Amino acid sequence: MKVLKDLLRDGKFAFGFFVLIFLIFLAFLSFFSPYDPYRWNVVPRDTPPSWSHILGTTSRGQDVFWELCFAVRNSLAMSLIAGVFSRIIAILVGMVAGYRGGMADRFLMFLSDSFLVLPLFLIIVLIGSMAKARLSLVSLGLLLGVFGWAWDARVIRSQVLSLRERDFTYTSLLSGARTMSLIFKEYMPFLTPLVFATFIGNVSWAIGMEITLAILNVFRIEIPSLGTMLQWALNYQALLLGYWWWIGTPVVTSVMLFIALYLLSISISEYLDPRMRVQRIGKA
Amino acid sequence: MKKLLEVQNLTKIYSMGSIFSRTKITAVEDISFTVGEPEIFTLAGESGCGKTTTAKIILGFEEQTSGAVMYKDEPIKNLRRGDRNKVLREIQAVFQNPFSTFNPLRTVDSYFYETLINLKIASNRKEAEKKIAEKLQAVGLSFEEFSQRYPSEFSGGQLQRLSIARALLTDPSLIIADEPVSMVDASLRMSIVNLFKDLKERYDVSVIYITHDLTTAYYISDRMAVMFRGNIVEMGPAEEVLSNPKHPYTRLLRESVPEPDPEKQWTTRVHLAESEHEEYLQTGCKFVARCPLAMEKCRKLTPPHFEVNGTSVKCFLYE
Amino acid sequence: MRLQTVISTKELKSYYVLDVFGREKVVKAVDDINIDVYENEIYGIAGESGCGKSTLLKAIFGIIDPPLRLIAGKVLYFHNEQVYDLYSLNSDSRRSLRWKFISYVPQGSMNVLNPVVKIKETFKDFLDSHLKGKTKNEYYEMAKEHLTNLGLPPKILEAYPHQLSGGMRQRVTIALATLLNPKIIIADEPTTALDVVTQRGVIQLLRDIQSTLMNTIVLVTHDMGVQATMSTRIAVMYAGKIIEEAPTTKLFQDPKHPYTRYLIHSLPKFGDKSKRSSAPGSPPSLAALPPGCAFHPRCPYALEKCKSEIPALRSYEPDHKTACWLMEER
Numbered sequence: 001m002k003v004l005k006d007l008l009r010d011g012k013f014a015f016g017f018f019v020l021i022f023l024i025f026l027a028f029l030s031f032f033s034p035y036d037p038y039r040w041n042v043v044p045r046d047t048p049p050s051w052s053h054i055l056g057t058t059s060r061g062q063d064v065f066w067e068l069c070f071a072v073r074n075s076l077a078m079s080l081i082a083g084v085f086s087r088i089i090a091i092l093v094g095m096v097a098g099y100r101g102g103m104a105d106r107f108l109m110f111l112s113d114s115f116l117v118l119p120l121f122l123i124i125v126l127i128g129s130m131a132k133a134r135l136s137l138v139s140l141g142l143l144l145g146v147f148g149w150a151w152d153a154r155v156i157r158s159q160v161l162s163l164r165e166r167d168f169t170y171t172s173l174l175s176g177a178r179t180m181s182l183i184f185k186e187y188m189p190f191l192t193p194l195v196f197a198t199f200i201g202n203v204s205w206a207i208g209m210e211i212t213l214a215i216l217n218v219f220r221i222e223i224p225s226l227g228t229m230l231q232w233a234l235n236y237q238a239l240l241l242g243y244w245w246w247i248g249t250p251v252v253t254s255v256m257l258f259i260a261l262y263l264l265s266i267s268i269s270e271y272l273d274p275r276m277r278v279q280r281i282g283k284a
Numbered sequence: 285m286k287k288l289l290e291v292q293n294l295t296k297i298y299s300m301g302s303i304f305s306r307t308k309i310t311a312v313e314d315i316s317f318t319v320g321e322p323e324i325f326t327l328a329g330e331s332g333c334g335k336t337t338t339a340k341i342i343l344g345f346e347e348q349t350s351g352a353v354m355y356k357d358e359p360i361k362n363l364r365r366g367d368r369n370k371v372l373r374e375i376q377a378v379f380q381n382p383f384s385t386f387n388p389l390r391t392v393d394s395y396f397y398e399t400l401i402n403l404k405i406a407s408n409r410k411e412a413e414k415k416i417a418e419k420l421q422a423v424g425l426s427f428e429e430f431s432q433r434y435p436s437e438f439s440g441g442q443l444q445r446l447s448i449a450r451a452l453l454t455d456p457s458l459i460i461a462d463e464p465v466s467m468v469d470a471s472l473r474m475s476i477v478n479l480f481k482d483l484k485e486r487y488d489v490s491v492i493y494i495t496h497d498l499t500t501a502y503y504i505s506d507r508m509a510v511m512f513r514g515n516i517v518e519m520g521p522a523e524e525v526l527s528n529p530k531h532p533y534t535r536l537l538r539e540s541v542p543e544p545d546p547e548k549q550w551t552t553r554v555h556l557a558e559s560e561h562e563e564y565l566q567t568g569c570k571f572v573a574r575c576p577l578a579m580e581k582c583r584k585l586t587p588p589h590f591e592v593n594g595t596s597v598k599c600f601l602y603e
Numbered sequence: 604m605r606l607q608t609v610i611s612t613k614e615l616k617s618y619y620v621l622d623v624f625g626r627e628k629v630v631k632a633v634d635d636i637n638i639d640v641y642e643n644e645i646y647g648i649a650g651e652s653g654c655g656k657s658t659l660l661k662a663i664f665g666i667i668d669p670p671l672r673l674i675a676g677k678v679l680y681f682h683n684e685q686v687y688d689l690y691s692l693n694s695d696s697r698r699s700l701r702w703k704f705i706s707y708v709p710q711g712s713m714n715v716l717n718p719v720v721k722i723k724e725t726f727k728d729f730l731d732s733h734l735k736g737k738t739k740n741e742y743y744e745m746a747k748e749h750l751t752n753l754g755l756p757p758k759i760l761e762a763y764p765h766q767l768s769g770g771m772r773q774r775v776t777i778a779l780a781t782l783l784n785p786k787i788i789i790a791d792e793p794t795t796a797l798d799v800v801t802q803r804g805v806i807q808l809l810r811d812i813q814s815t816l817m818n819t820i821v822l823v824t825h826d827m828g829v830q831a832t833m834s835t836r837i838a839v840m841y842a843g844k845i846i847e848e849a850p851t852t853k854l855f856q857d858p859k860h861p862y863t864r865y866l867i868h869s870l871p872k873f874g875d876k877s878k879r880s881s882a883p884g885s886p887p888s889l890a891a892l893p894p895g896c897a898f899h900p901r902c903p904y905a906l907e908k909c910k911s912e913i914p915a916l917r918s919y920e921p922d923h924k925t926a927c928w929l930m931e932e933r
Contacts, residue, residue: 167379168387170345171450175395176372176402189389330798439885440652469651470825471862474869474881496798499828503871503879526873540803542828544870546851549832554803 007271016263019256027073035063037070037224049245056245059236064249070224071250074137075207078225081141082206083199086148091195093149094156095183099164109157115150123147124209128218135220140213144206152198156191163187193272200265204258211254226250226257287357288321288490289342289375289458294351296337309564311337313514314351321457322488324480326501326522329511330537335494338511339460342492343377369403376451380463382443386435392446393431399453419449422487423479441472448479452487459483460492465500477504498541502526510534513563513570520595530597533571569599577601606641608681609787609819610663610705613637615676617662622670630889632658632671634843637916642786645813645820647834647851649827649866651886655843656823657710660789663821664707665689665697680704682786702733706780708790713772716764722775723760729779746782752815753778753808770801774808781812788812789821794829806833827870831855839863842887842897845916849923859925861902896928904929 007013035042041061049056055064097108124147128135135143163169163186172182207226213219214227221228233239233247296312312334319325327335340346342353344364353360355374364371379385386392396416399405406412417427423445435443444464451459461480465473481504483489495501501508502522509519510531518531529535540554555574563570569582582600590602614637619630632655640646650656658671667673678689682704689697701707709715717725726746727739734742747757755774764772773793780788793809794802810833813820822833830837831851838848839860847860858864865882884901887893893900899909908928916926 167381167384170343170377170379171385171395171447172387172398173345174343174372174377175399175450176369177398178402185390185394186387189387330800441885469886470827471651471865471869471882472885474871474879477871478878478880498799499871499873502873503876536800538873540799541873542799542802542806542826542832543872544827544831544855544867545872546831546855550803550807553807554800 003271007267010267010271012263013267013271016260016267019260020264023072023076023253023257023260026069027076030066030069030073033066033069035066037062037067038222046241046243055249056243058232058246059238059241059243060232064246067224067229068249068253071226071229072253074223074225075210075227078137078141078144078210079203079206081138082144082148083203085142085145086152086202087195087199089145090149090152090156090198091191093153094191095160095187097153098157098160099179099183099187105157109154112150112153115147116154120147125213125216125218128213132218132220137223137225140210140219141206144209148202148205152194152202155194155198159191159194160187163190193269196272197265197269200261200268204261204265207254207257226254230254286321287318288355289319289492290354290357291315291317291338291342292352292354294338294341294353295349296334296341296346297349310514312341312348315509315511315514315516316351317509317516317519319458319490319492322484322490323506324484324491324493324504326493326495326505326508327511328495328498328501328508328537330496332513333511334514335511336462339377339462339492339494342460343375344371373403373405373454374456375458375460376454376456378444378447378451378459378461378464381467382440382447383435383467385443385447388435391432391434392438392443393433395450396453399450403454405454415453416449419452420446422452422482423449424475425449439472440468441476444468444476445479448476448483452483452489456489458490458492460494462494463496464493466495466497473500480504498526498538499543510537513566515570515598517571517598518595519589520593524593524595528593530592530595530602531571531599532575532577532601536574606643608639609642610640610681610821611638611679612663613677613679615659615662615678616674617658617667617676618672618674619658619670620672628890631655631843631892632889633662636676636845638838638845638848640787640819640821642819643813643817644835645810645822645833647830647837648821648823648840649825649830649837650840651825653886653889654840655889656825656840657791659840660707660791660821660823664705664789665701666707702780702785703783704785705787705789706783706785708777708780708788708793710791711796712776712793713769716772716775718764720763721760722762722764722767726760726779726782729782733783749782750778753781753812755808768801770797770804773797773801773805777805777808777812781816784816785818787819787821789823791823792825793822794824795826802829809833827866839866842892843889844897844913844926845924846898846926847924848916853923857923859919859923859930860898860927861904861929862898896926906932 008017043053043057043061043063045057045059045061047053047057053063053065055068057063093108093112097105124143127143168186169182172186210219210225211227211230214221214225214231215234217231219227221231229250230247233250238247294312294315295310298309298311315338327338329335337346341348355363360371386395397412400412400415406415420427420430425442425445430446438446465476468476477500480491480493484491493501493505505522507520508522508525509516510525510533511517512533518525518529518534525534526538529538563573566572568584569587572578572582575582579600587598587600589596589598592602614635615633616635617633619632621628621630636659648656648659661667661671662673663678665678673690680687680689680700682700687700723743723746727742730742730745743760746760750757750760755778759767759771759775767775777793790809794805797805806829809820824830834851836850837854838845839862840846841862847854847858847863854863855867858867862882869879869881871879882901887897895911896909896914899905902909906928914926914928916924918924919930
């Protein structure tokens with residue numbers, strides 16, 4: 001709680017935090033939706049915002065507000081899966097490569113280099129279009145996770161490489177620590193800011209990726225998400241017909257989400273910076 | 285004097301560079317010495333002389349290229365393979381930089397409990413606390429000012445004391461101290477140096493004291509070895525080596541120490557090597573390029589060790 | 604004969620003001636310093652890490668960048684019969700005094716040589732930015748001549764920094780700083796992190812420069828051995844203040860302040876194995892100084908007065924200043 005209080009004093013964090021809380025609240029609201037998001041024509045079509053439909057309705061006869069709740073929930077869930085999954089891979093690969101060195105290092109770094117030079121976007125689009133019908137939210141999250149770890153694994157590896165040379169590694173070895181406990185107790189605290197910052201970056205990349213895939217029509221369009229919402233609105237020429245509430249809602253929400261995630265990431269990494277932490281600890 | 289640790293013909297070669305242009309640097313070249321119990325044995329030398337590499341090999345952080353380290357007449361390699369904890373209980377270490385000895389993001393006491401639990405010295409918290417309090421007292425700290433604190437809450441001197449206390453937890457018979465005072469504030473330095481003297485006198489712990497500072501080496505050590513570019517060039521009782529240096533390098537080193545006495549001023553001038561790299565690759569005696577007394581054979585042949593007045597000198601002048 | 608003063612500081616105060624997540628933290632690195640440095644001397648500033656000695660040098664050279672702030676006081680330069688108040692000069696005139704009147708060898712400067720160009724390019728660029736209007740070859744010639752004067756091999760001009768040893772790099776940076784024959788060289792720990800033999804070479808060079816140019820060196824180092832060999836006069840700093848100032852021989856023979864006494868008497872010497880003990884306790888943090896004399900918690904002779912009042916730096920003997928209440932009592 002003290003950490004949150006410290007962080008909230010930072011304007012950047014406070015803004016990002018409240019936007020995110022609001023969006024999570026929306027996602028939570030989706031559980032109480034009066035409408036089924038998969039059904040059409042449950043409300044009058046194309047009505048502008050009013051008291052009964054606060055964000056208006058779509059040409060598909062759906063309520064924009066409630067559709068947004070589902071979209072936010074799905075997009076967040078999918079990107080969290082991608083973020084967590086790629087973090088796990090990045091940490092494991094980075095730690096093992098950095099600490100073990102030698103052959104393991106060379107092999108793992110070859111792997112990560114390969115992922116870095118491959119045209120990821122094309123491959124994802126390709127896989128997406130091949131597996132389109134079977135691609136669920138979870139599998140899309142995992143797919144994006146598989147492609148999102150390479151660079152971060154490299155950064156973690158280089159951190160571990162430099163930490164390995166610090167004296168406390170030797171102190172820990174002399175204290176009889178085993179490899180696993182050494183890595184997690186000694187190195188993890190230094191890596192958390194990095195993992196956190198890259199996690200948020202990755203989440204925001206995954207959300208962006210989903211939107212791109214949906215607009216390119218390679219994701220199952222019946223699943224409500226920020227991307228598909230936008231795709232439907234574009235499909236029905238919402239812009240041309242002046243249904244600004246329909247196309248505006250996902251656009252504004254996505255932009256707000258990206259800004260919030262960006263601010264959170266810079267504020268948290270500033271806060272977790274080991275040098276700053278040492279200073280704070282010293283002061284306490 | 286009983287033999288505790290014996291280093292036999294230890295050599296460590298690092299190869300650097302890519303597959304296409306490999307250069308080999310001999311960091312430690314065929315060195316041998318013994319440490320008795322209890323005594324303070326100093327490995328002195330300038331940076332890059334191989335003293336820290338030697339320590340890392342003894343501690344098992346690096347693998348030697350050839351040669352052996354014997355602990356109580358048994359190869360330490362075998363011991364480590366059989367029972368790693370046993371070696372850790374016997375040989376501990378103190379490092380140069382007290383600010384990086386402990387992880388700045390962890391409390392210092394966590395290392396103490398870990399040492400006791402991992403090495404099966406204490407079985408419960410209470411026993412551990414008793415042991416810790418005892419060792420803290422030995423280094424002049426109290427348990428109260430120690431628990432639940434981060435390294436940044438201590439001064440460099442305190443951290444170095446804590447580092448020594450942690451090493452003492454296992455009741456080791458040998459402590460390897462790699463430049464333990466070079467980063468400690470001047471006004472506290474001698475209190476740490478005195479602590480090592482205490483360890484030997486009160487607790488019968490042998491110490492391998494690694495340093496570039498000849499004055500503290502003179503102050504605490506019983507015997508010492510002077511290293512130069514991976515070789516031990518002179519070894520013997522500290523008093524004899526420093527009061528009556530024999531190898532031209534030891535002489536230069538001894539003479540170059542700026543003494544805290546305005547009356548003593550240098551009368552001669554020194555010649556410095558332009559690049560350190562060449563000296564490693566020198567055949568024969570590594571010091572030949574800077575030696576005022578160099579002879580023709582010094583360039584070609586590696587001098588063996590000659591015994592002079594109880595010290596062993598690696599120089600043809602004493603043939 | 605009274606020596607000519609070249610630099611003088613008047614009640615100089617310079618603090619680091621840090622913002623630690625919304626809380627202000629003040630580190631009193633240079634606190635009320637009055638020193639006079641004379642021409643043709645080596646003025647040593649001794650003290651432990653974190654006592655403010657490096658910050659004092661920065662303040663004297665005029666590089667106060669945030670979070671470091673000038674709180675009060677003046678730095679005066681005496682050049683060509685004129686007095687310059689450093690902090691009231693505009694940046695142009697400040698720049699014109701730098702390197703020609705006063706030059707600075709910062710800590711770890713041997714690692715700041717541009718690694719991708721030859722040494723001669725660094726020399727040429729330096730000369731070009733200060734002299735202007737000469738050809739490349741004239742600059743190279745000047746550099747060569749300067750190195751020869753300092754007894755350094757001119758062929759190092761053709762080398763890249765990584766090809767030189769640490770000691771040679773350090774001497775190159777000193778050569779660079781003295782290229783325009785400054786009246787004052789201020790050097791921050793120029794021999795720290797060097798091996799003893801190399802250190803001796805660097806000390807030799809600095810002393811040669813001083814005796815040929817007859818200029819002033821302000822030398823900051825924590826190593827009392829180096830101070831004893833090089834300096835003619837020494838100021839001892841503790842917790843942001845100067846607590847004792849005296850000619851070297853006097854300071855080593857008869858240190859007055861209890862801290863200086865500990866500092867000097869705790870040093871081990873060859874041929875003397877008698878027990879040395881160092882001051883109890885640890886140096887205070889500059890962000891949380893004890894009241895009164897900053898040394899009183901560690902001082903075995905502390906009086907009641909020492910706990911509340913800060914002693915001033917005063918001459919109790921000619922040329923020997925001390926900031927200690929014990930001197931007052933005698």
